[in-house]
Amino acid sequence: MKANLEDIAKAAGVSKMTVSRVLRGGTGFSDETRDRVIKVAERLGYVPNKLAAAFGSYQASTLVGMCVPRLTSGLFAHVLDGVDRALSRLGYQLMIGANNHSTAEEEAWVRQIVSWRPAGLILSGRNHTPATVDLLRQVAVPVVEIWDLTTSPIDMSVGFSHYDCGAEMGQFLLRRGRRRAGYVGALARADVMGQARLEGFQAVLAQAGAPLVDREVLLDMPGFYAGYYGLETLLTRTPDLDVVYFHNDDMAVGGLAYAQAKGIRVPEDLGIAGWGGMEAASILPRRLTTTVVPTTAIGKAAAEALVARLKGEPGQEVTVVPTRLVPGETG
Amino acid sequence: MKANLEDIAKAAGVSKMTVSRVLRGGTGFSDETRDRVIKVAERLGYVPNKLAAAFGSYQASTLVGMCVPRLTSGLFAHVLDGVDRALSRLGYQLMIGANNHSTAEEEAWVRQIVSWRPAGLILSGRNHTPATVDLLRQVAVPVVEIWDLTTSPIDMSVGFSHYDCGAEMGQFLLRRGRRRAGYVGALARADVMGQARLEGFQAVLAQAGAPLVDREVLLDMPGFYAGYYGLETLLTRTPDLDVVYFHNDDMAVGGLAYAQAKGIRVPEDLGIAGWGGMEAASILPRRLTTTVVPTTAIGKAAAEALVARLKGEPGQEVTVVPTRLVPGETG
DNA sequence: TGCGTCAGGTTTACCGGTAACGTAGCCTAG
DNA sequence: CTAGGCTACGTTACCGGTAAACCTGACGCA
Structure with missing residues (x-):
């Protein structure tokens, strides 16, 4: 050197x-x-030596930080991919971190990252500690909050409403004649957005006079196993449900596996609905009823909003990306 | 600021x-x-201001770069997670990149990253352009090559032998009485490691007098669809196979779906084997025959090897992590 | 002839830390 | 009584770029 x-x-x-x-x-x-x-x-x-360049001119940093809930999430992997493709093409470097669904861990990460004077940050979710928000405002770094839509972003926001996702699925299942719905989730309070979907789901059901009958929320990671055993627990406690809404597709596929193992006919005996749109779900013997989220597009849009801001273009403060309810054959 | x-x-x-x-x-x-x-x-x-600190003392950089083939790969997501958990705990920041299975793209990424004077780099695979290797030696940055084992690493290596994985699966299927094996892969030449597994697989079969009968390698991404349609193509061309080895579990699950759709009994009419150990595969009605790769452990080991080197401890040059063949019920 | 302008440079002054070394005052051992 | 060591600092030089201001000769032109 x-x-x-x-x-x-x-x-x-x-x-x-x-x-x-x-x-x-x-x-x-x-x-x-x-x-x-x-x-x-x-x-x-x-x-x-970009270190020297960025330090000396303090205009030239090409570092962008991105924080996701978990690095092992299939959905966020696609968001990350969308961001990376858009940014690396323009010569930016991506620094990543995981907050494990904790705003405190996010704060710790932000504190580390801002000391590198990044050109911009991408955060997941709208929930942050007050100290995080203060810090971000103080260092005046462009910030894009993705995934969950917020009407009053720190700076910019790209996402959709999780509440609406839940509500839309509730309406859909009601139209299909379901009246006794259950819910299987994971992570408990740690995942604010899954919670928002559940709230939207519940609100619509209650309004239609067919309120949520039972729910089972595990502390586990929201994967196949959690879906399998979550449904088992739920049905053992409340056998007469006619549909179950799952935290996400991974769990719904686990639920489908349980139903198949127990000889429960889907969708005749029990409807099953997921959320997220995992690739696997679409090639199951029966196409899963779910809400497809345009993950890569969200990443791309977030990167583009950030770059526009860096170039001095005003850009969009809030970008809404549409989700799509896929009827499928399991609901 | x-x-x-x-x-x-x-x-x-x-x-x-x-x-x-x-x-x-x-x-x-x-x-x-x-x-x-x-x-x-x-x-x-x-x-x-870490920029100033790292620039001024040129000892204090806490940046670590990691390059993976694709950010959307479930297996590499776990490796990434293992690395991130180990490094972030020690105050390092992770910069990521994707090379899309191209050594040229990897070289471009390395060129960008080294100009940030990172404390260390983690690369996937043992294949790099000569220019990449030269550059890495020139800047004398600690490098860990992961995933595919190499006996002569640039610096350090953490992984396992893909050839051996294929060979082991070949032996296993032979022991189960399979004599007419096929292979369904993806990405063609771009994925050197899948190729290595195939070679190990073929070598063992040939040696036992039951050489590989046919193979179908798609140019698509190695996912469910590719597995589904790959098996369809393969069986249309060569119907009398008694087992098919897939590039990975995602494709194998796609293959299982095809078999089920066509009424092909697994494993009676056709054996199906995958590779990688995806979570989903273990909760299928029939447990998939596959090789489980300790992804998180690889990430952790790579991070630890790097940190040991940075602390001046000699550390291991080559770390072999064991894979595990899971017999399952489909082989 | 004098002057403005432009291409094609050079010079200077930082950016914000850290390493290396200097030093004053006090304590203690021989 | 004093050399030597320790504590708790301060001083200086430098890392490798970039912005901004400055220089200089050639050329066009009134």
Whole structure:
């Protein structure tokens, strides 16, 4: 790690400022000088130092931080992918973190990240500690809150309403004649958004005079197992349900597996609905009734909102991305 | 973004060096001074500048870069999670990138990342462009190559042998009496490691006098659909196979779905084997025959190897993590 | 001839930390 | 009584870029 601008400057017989301009593709030098500088830079194996660049000019940081609830979530993996594709194309670097559904962990992460003076941040959810919000405002870094829509974002927001997702599914299941609905979730209070879906679901059912009959919320991760055993627990306690809404598709698929194992006919004896739109769900023998979330599009939109802001374009404060209820054959 | 060490120093009536020492938890100051400095720092809302710290001392970078083939891969999500848990606990920040199974894209990513002077890098696979290897050696950054084991790593390596995975599965299926095996894969040449598994698989079969009968390798992403349609194509062309080895579990589950849709009995008419160990696979009506890869453990081990190196401990050059063949009920 | 303008540079002054070294005052051992 | 060591600081130099201001010769033109 030896060659720096000074070394190149000396070897090329120019000042390091000229080298800097050449390597950044600026103006104010002849073609001849440019070729010479570039040749020397290559010969010396010059590796640029973005640390110095970002530090010195404090305008040039190309770091973007993104915090997701869990890195193992299939849905967020697609959001991350959408963000990364959009940003890496423009030369930004993505720093990631997981908050494990805890605003305190998010705060700790934000505290670490802002000390790198990132160009922007992408956070998941609308729930943050007051200290986090204060800090973000203080350092005045562009922030995009994704996933859960908020009408009063810290800065920008890209997402949809989880409450509406739940409500829409409730209406759909009512139209299909379901009257005794149950719910199987996970993570308890830690997942605010799953909670919001449940609330929307419940509100619609109650309004129609067919309120939620029973629910089972596990403390486990919301995966196949939790869905399987969650449904088992729920049906053992309350056998006469005619439909169960699950926290997400992974759990719903677990529920389907349980129903199949027990000879419960779906959807005749029991309806099953999920949320999220996992790839696996669509090739099951029976297409899962679920709400498909445009994950990659959310990531792309968040990245684009951030980049627009960085370029000085005003951009959209709040971007609503549409979810899509897929009727399927299990509801 | 106003307060810096100088401001705190002035307000506390000490030099900024003392402030630096206090805030980093060093020594060489009285309790009284420490309390005063910390109080002032909090009052001024001091946000440390790691850019300046890393740039100035060029020892303190806490950035670690990690490059995976695809961010949407469930297996790599767990590796990422393992790395992140291990590193974030120690105060490191993770910068990620995806190479889309292309060494050229990996090189572009490495070129970007090294200019941030990271403390270390984690790369997926043992295949890199010569320029990448040169660059990594030149900047002398600690590197861990994960996933595919290599006996001559750039620096350190954590993984297992994909060839052996394929060979082991081949032996297992032979023991179960299979003699006419097929293979369904994806990504063609782009995925070197899937290729290695296939080679191990083929070698064992050939040696036993029951060579691979047919194979179907799609250009698609290795997911459920590819498995479903890949098996359809394969069986249409070569109906009399008695077992099919899939690129991974996602595809194998797609294959199972196809078999079920067509009334093919598994494992009586056709054996199905996958690779990777996805969570979903274990709760299917029939437990999938597959090789479980300790993803999180690989991430953890990679992070630990890196940290050990950074602390100056010698650490292991090559760490082998064991995979586990799960017999299941489909093979 | 004198002056403005422009291309093609150079010079200077930082950015905010940290390492390395310096130093004053006090304590203690020989 | 004093050399030496320790504590608790302060001083200085530097990391490698970039912004902004400045320079200079050539050319066009009134």
